[in-house]
Amino acid sequence: MSDFGLSSTGFNKKRAENVIAEQSAAYKNSFGDNFTLDDSTPFGVLAGLQSGTFADLWDIAEISFTMFSPDNASGILLDFLCEYNGIFRKEATRSKVNLLVGGTDGTLIPAGSKVKVTDTEEVFITIQDVTIQSGSVIAPAQSEKTGVIVAGANTITTVVTSISGWNTVDNSEAASEGFTVESDEDLRIRRKRSTGINATNTVDSVYSLVSDLDGTSDVRVLENDSNATDGNSLPAHSSEVIVVGGDELEIATAMRSKKTTGIGFNSNGGVARNVQVLDAQGFLQTVTFTRPDDIAMDVEVTITATSGFPGDGEGLIKQAIVDYANGELVTGRGFSTNDNVILSELYTPVNSVQGHSVSSIQIAKHSQSLGDVDIVIALREISSFSIGNITVVQ
Numbered sequence: 001m002s003d004f005g006l007s008s009t010g011f012n013k014k015r016a017e018n019v020i021a022e023q024s025a026a027y028k029n030s031f032g033d034n035f036t037l038d039d040s041t042p043f044g045v046l047a048g049l050q051s052g053t054f055a056d057l058w059d060i061a062e063i064s065f066t067m068f069s070p071d072n073a074s075g076i077l078l079d080f081l082c083e084y085n086g087i088f089r090k091e092a093t094r095s096k097v098n099l100l101v102g103g104t105d106g107t108l109i110p111a112g113s114k115v116k117v118t119d120t121e122e123v124f125i126t127i128q129d130v131t132i133q134s135g136s137v138i139a140p141a142q143s144e145k146t147g148v149i150v151a152g153a154n155t156i157t158t159v160v161t162s163i164s165g166w167n168t169v170d171n172s173e174a175a176s177e178g179f180t181v182e183s184d185e186d187l188r189i190r191r192k193r194s195t196g197i198n199a200t201n202t203v204d205s206v207y208s209l210v211s212d213l214d215g216t217s218d219v220r221v222l223e224n225d226s227n228a229t230d231g232n233s234l235p236a237h238s239s240e241v242i243v244v245g246g247d248e249l250e251i252a253t254a255m256r257s258k259k260t261t262g263i264g265f266n267s268n269g270g271v272a273r274n275v276q277v278l279d280a281q282g283f284l285q286t287v288t289f290t291r292p293d294d295i296a297m298d299v300e301v302t303i304t305a306t307s308g309f310p311g312d313g314e315g316l317i318k319q320a321i322v323d324y325a326n327g328e329l330v331t332g333r334g335f336s337t338n339d340n341v342i343l344s345e346l347y348t349p350v351n352s353v354q355g356h357s358v359s360s361i362q363i364a365k366h367s368q369s370l371g372d373v374d375i376v377i378a379l380r381e382i383s384s385f386s387i388g389n390i391t392v393v394q
Helices: 016-031 042-066 075-083 184-194 202-211 248-257 313-325 343-351
Strands: 005-007 010-012 094-103 114-117 123-126 136-146 156-159 166-170 216-224 238-245 271-278 284-291 293-305 356-365 381-384 390-393
Touching: 010 042, 016 042, 075 184, 094 123, 202 216, 202 238, 202 248, 238 248, 248 271, 248 284, 293 313, 293 343, 313 343, 313 390, 343 356
Parallel strands: 238 284, 293 381, 293 390
Antiparallel strands: 005 010, 094 136, 094 166, 114 123, 114 156, 123 136, 156 166, 216 238, 271 284, 293 356
């Protein structure tokens, strides 16, 4: 029996060297042991060409086998498998922002008009026609490019499209950042998480449905089916959804669709959000969920630069810490709701930048005394890291 191909233990691919060895044996069996198959002979060249083709066919066979497992499939093959579960890869989205447009009354600012972030020159484009009245008007806009396009409050101040009567632009709030196209790993995780959407268990189905919404990055569903307030401060016979990101109306609608009789949604800490949605009879119902309190973190990293430390090394270290905390540097790592900030974990992003040795890392909640101990994050809290609150000392 062949050692290659499909067996009870999986698939064993025949590689190029295996194919060449088999061809060599077959030629010698037909023409004798003295038959030469080195690269200097025509038959040797032919055998080499054939082995490459056969190896490619074995690669295709392996892909065909592994595509049946979401843990191994990738790209379009993973997309096909997820479609069986009603799960589709999230496309890249654009950052969105409301602009305060100023100028002469009656001036039309048509959809497609461009402005930009003054420092980074990232372009935003208005998405609907607006007319200036009483000196200003709010104009919804989105970034020209997809992905995480950052625009902090009061940074979109440059008008690109020249329109007579349009004088100023500004944004009082930071843009809601977009997303890059969903990675294979994130899609696999979401598929596993979303298979509970049709579950009869309310907690599982609410968790799966809310987690599957665009923009939600962390979801916790708590439940108290006892007759007394529990240790998480949930009243008797209630549940609580703690969620980061996502559209609030979409979240509330998803929660309402899975609500069962006798179990209400409450918020018992953090920031309570009360959103009205229409029920099946056309009546407005209030759905309550929780946004975790944002706990800003200060970080101070002391390093000794060595040869090879980049000119922008300090900035790279700061960005690596932010990316790590947001789960964007190392898959499956980062700080979510109720995750304590473990000091030793921050060595990972710091050491991802080459050319230095680390003397110390200290952390604290913003404006508190720095120290070398872990920071406790409560059930309805989430830590927040920003470049402005990170210091690198050489």
